[in-house]
Every structure is written in structure tokens, then in C-alpha cells.
Amino acid sequence: MTEAARHAPLPPTADVVIVGAGNAAFCAAHAAAERGISVLMVECAPEEEAGGNSRFTAGVFRCVYDGVDDLRAIIPDLTDAEIANTDFGVYTQDAYFDDMGRVTEYRTDPDLCEALVTRSKNTMIWMRRKGIRFVPIWGRQSYKVGDRQKFWGGLVAEAWGGGPGLVETHTAIAKRSGIAIAYSARALSLIADDDGIRGLRVRHNGRTVEIRTGCVVLAAGGFQANAEMRTRYLGPGWDLAKVRGTRFNTGDGIKMALDIRAMPAGNWSGVHAVGWDRNAPEFGDLAVGDGFQKHSYPLSIMLNARGERFVDEGADLRNYTYAKYGRVILMQPGQFAWQVFDARTIPLLRDEYRIKQVSKVRADTLEELCAKLDDVDAARALDTIKAYNKAVRTDIPFNASIKDGRRTQGLAIDKSNWANLIDQPPFEAYAVTCGITFTFGGLKIDAAGRVLDTDGQPIAGLHAAGELVGGLFYFNYPSGTGLMAGSVFGRIAGMTAADRAVTLKST
Numbered sequence: 001m002t003e004a005a006r007h008a009p010l011p012p013t014a015d016v017v018i019v020g021a022g023n024a025a026f027c028a029a030h031a032a033a034e035r036g037i038s039v040l041m042v043e044c045a046p047e048e049e050a051g052g053n054s055r056f057t058a059g060v061f062r063c064v065y066d067g068v069d070d071l072r073a074i075i076p077d078l079t080d081a082e083i084a085n086t087d088f089g090v091y092t093q094d095a096y097f098d099d100m101g102r103v104t105e106y107r108t109d110p111d112l113c114e115a116l117v118t119r120s121k122n123t124m125i126w127m128r129r130k131g132i133r134f135v136p137i138w139g140r141q142s143y144k145v146g147d148r149q150k151f152w153g154g155l156v157a158e159a160w161g162g163g164p165g166l167v168e169t170h171t172a173i174a175k176r177s178g179i180a181i182a183y184s185a186r187a188l189s190l191i192a193d194d195d196g197i198r199g200l201r202v203r204h205n206g207r208t209v210e211i212r213t214g215c216v217v218l219a220a221g222g223f224q225a226n227a228e229m230r231t232r233y234l235g236p237g238w239d240l241a242k243v244r245g246t247r248f249n250t251g252d253g254i255k256m257a258l259d260i261r262a263m264p265a266g267n268w269s270g271v272h273a274v275g276w277d278r279n280a281p282e283f284g285d286l287a288v289g290d291g292f293q294k295h296s297y298p299l300s301i302m303l304n305a306r307g308e309r310f311v312d313e314g315a316d317l318r319n320y321t322y323a324k325y326g327r328v329i330l331m332q333p334g335q336f337a338w339q340v341f342d343a344r345t346i347p348l349l350r351d352e353y354r355i356k357q358v359s360k361v362r363a364d365t366l367e368e369l370c371a372k373l374d375d376v377d378a379a380r381a382l383d384t385i386k387a388y389n390k391a392v393r394t395d396i397p398f399n400a401s402i403k404d405g406r407r408t409q410g411l412a413i414d415k416s417n418w419a420n421l422i423d424q425p426p427f428e429a430y431a432v433t434c435g436i437t438f439t440f441g442g443l444k445i446d447a448a449g450r451v452l453d454t455d456g457q458p459i460a461g462l463h464a465a466g467e468l469v470g471g472l473f474y475f476n477y478p479s480g481t482g483l484m485a486g487s488v489f490g491r492i493a494g495m496t497a498a499d500r501a502v503t504l505k506s507t
Contacts, residue, residue, distance in 0.1 A: 014040035022052025024466030024486030025219035026170035031494030051167035053245035059159030062480030063120035109471035196460025222439035223251025266470025268441030273326025276435025307380030314417035330434035359431035442470030449493030
């Protein structure tokens, strides 16, 4: 963007205004622009930091696919050799519904969940036709089993280039479609009356201006980057959590909707929070992206400051536990833990364990390793590892691609799967804390993406998508569902907003 364009005034009117510039916002903008109307996106971040949380993700999408033919519609670059040498499995609608129900303890909003699941595949195909390129997640979601790669956990596709590539491609598509994007443009408040939305107040280039519009789509993320709101809604200690993504998701979109009597919904004390490098910066680092995450913990044991295990690391596939274990780590003394591996599992570690910015120790004996664990009771840690080793059921075969049932027996907290001995040097341990991704509480919407008021009626002209929608996730989250939900409801909100805009133009 040129300097002149950066400081150009905002247009005084637009048919549809999108607040935000992440994946959900772009999907809303693309869908609205298909109707041939004027679309303006306002993004509070400067262009070099734009993209919301989407830019910090690995770009993984969880969608329904019933076999290779479905995958080829989403990933047309798949070769015959890749298909012949890979077991992609299937991920049916029933499996998706089961996962959403199970991990949210069956609290997920049934209407929103149905829209998410049943529209996931078609939305992915729509995005591919728009120009978003998807590739298989070879390195993080498949293992070599026999002579074939086997995918696990219901995940196959990620955006080419991860989160940064996803945002870059979205931006290029938007510009080709004539969608205007204003950076460093912070939405302040909605202008509304009894007949619905009339406009939006925005601060841009040091001035507060009003944009006249009858249709606004809020897609500005949750409140995870707001320490005060985290503490108010999530509870004590959450002001200490590190933020995985953008520093700009401070809940402004939620607050401006609540100010005009939008209905709050969902799990306001719930959050997507993961194991994150203990010494990572307070907010996400675009140069590292999601590399600070440490998601191979099912192959480890985790020790707290007392040198004790505190959770079943192998309770389920990583896809279904990683988003809730950050909370468990935050509740430990000092808000940290160490993940411990030996020579058997070190070769299986995900790529993020090999970045330069990593909090890691390595040793040739367990005694030496435990002595190197900062802020940990070394003697108790050594006792814990020895007790764990004695409890491992070595008679059960290990298989990292399934819940293999290889467990411990007789411990206060048994490990349910992937319980390998920790006895072969070299040994490695990685220090983690809690990294918060996004919050689960937000605005109540209907299946058409319209924001409802406190009487349960749609606020005319107000729509929402992405992390600031409440009611979809409770307690936990199946990996890859955030970007998928943003895409599904972004597209829905964009279409609904465009329909209203077309109607307003014709009256």
C-alpha cells in the first residue's frame, strides 16, 4: 500500500462494512462482493500486523470428507502417487457431530453446529474456487504405518503457507474483487436506532469519522488480548497468560454490539488455551507464528514445579485435548510445566520443537535432566519418572496414529495411551506455560449470521462471524474448527448482509 493510500480518507458510505480482516472477515467480504455491491473492510491493526489471529495459525481446517474424491475437490493438486501411498481415511458428518458434542459436553448450539458441519465441505470447495489453495498436513497429522502414510484425528487440509499464506491470499482475492481495505482503522461504535444499523464510527488517521451503512458484519475476534476482560470473565490468574496471536483482539467488536443490546451467548468463562513456550513473548510473534506451541505432549509426561504429573497426557488424540490443557498448565504452581521425552519419542516430535526460540534442556541421564529443570523439585521429579516407568504396560504395542491403549497401571493419574518408557538417552525436556488463543464467549447469532438482541430478535443490519460468536464452543474445541467456523459463518454473514444491502438499495 502506498503512503497516499494509507492516509486516504475512508469512504463516507458503503453497502456492507466488515469489521476485521482475518479469515472470517475475508470470507464475509468475498461472499458480499459476489452480489456486486460496495464492500469496505476496516482493520484496527496496521497493514504489517493485519490478519487477526488467522495470521498466527497453522491454517488447519476441519471439514467433512467422505473419501478421496471429496479431497480432490478441495486439494486438486493431490497426485496419483500420493493417493496410492496414503490412507486419508474419511471424516463423516456423524463423526464431526460426535466430536463437537463430546468435546463441548453436548452444550454446543445445535443450530450453529449443524450449519458448521453440514456446510463445511461446500465452504472449503467455495474457498478453493475463490483461489485459496489447500495442501495435506503431512508433517503434523500423519504417521508412517507400514509402507503408507496414515492420517489421524479427522484432519487432512491446511492452507498453503499456513496462516500467513491464508491471509496473503485472502487479501489478494479481495483486492481483485474491488473490496476496499482500510488499515489502522479502529471501529469505535455502532450507530443504530429502532430500525437497525445506520452506520459505524471509526477512528482513522487520528480522526473519528462516521461511515453510513445499513449492514455491518462484526468479525473482530474475541477478547483474549484484553487482560482486564480475561480476568473479569475467565477468572483470577488469566491476566498472567500469554497471548498466542494478535495484540489487537481486545473485545471491541463484542462490546460495541452489547452497547446496542446484543445478546451475550456461550461459554464466557471458557477459552482455547494450549501449551506454549514458557519464555515466549507476551503476544504472538509473526516471525515465529505458531512455532511456540508444543503439541507433542501425548508422547511425553508433563511435570509441574513440584516434580509431579498433574494430567493424563494420553487421554485422547492431541486434536481433542490441546485446547483445554493450557488451562490446566496455568493452574499449576508458577503457571508452567516441563514436557519430558526420551530417544524413542524425540524423532516423533512436531516441527515446532526444532525452532531456535525454544526453552529446552538435554541430558544423558535422568538425574542430570531433572537437575536441569528450572524451578522444579529435582528429587521429586526423578522419583515421578521412575514410578511412571514401573507402571507402563510394555505388553501393549505402541501406535502413535490411534488411541493405542498402551497405558500405565496403578498411578494416582494414569496415562491412558502412548505410555512409553522414559529410559533411553538422550533425554529432552521443554518448558511450557499457557498460551491463550481465543475466548469462547461472545454474541448470539442465528443460523443466518444475524446478531440477536436481548429479546431474541435480529438486530436489523448487524451480523457476526468468527471468534466473537458465542455458543459454538464450550470447555474445549476440536482442532481446525476455528478457521472452519470462521469460514462457514463468515460466508453466511456476508451473504445475509449482501441480501439486505441489495434490498436497501432497491427501496
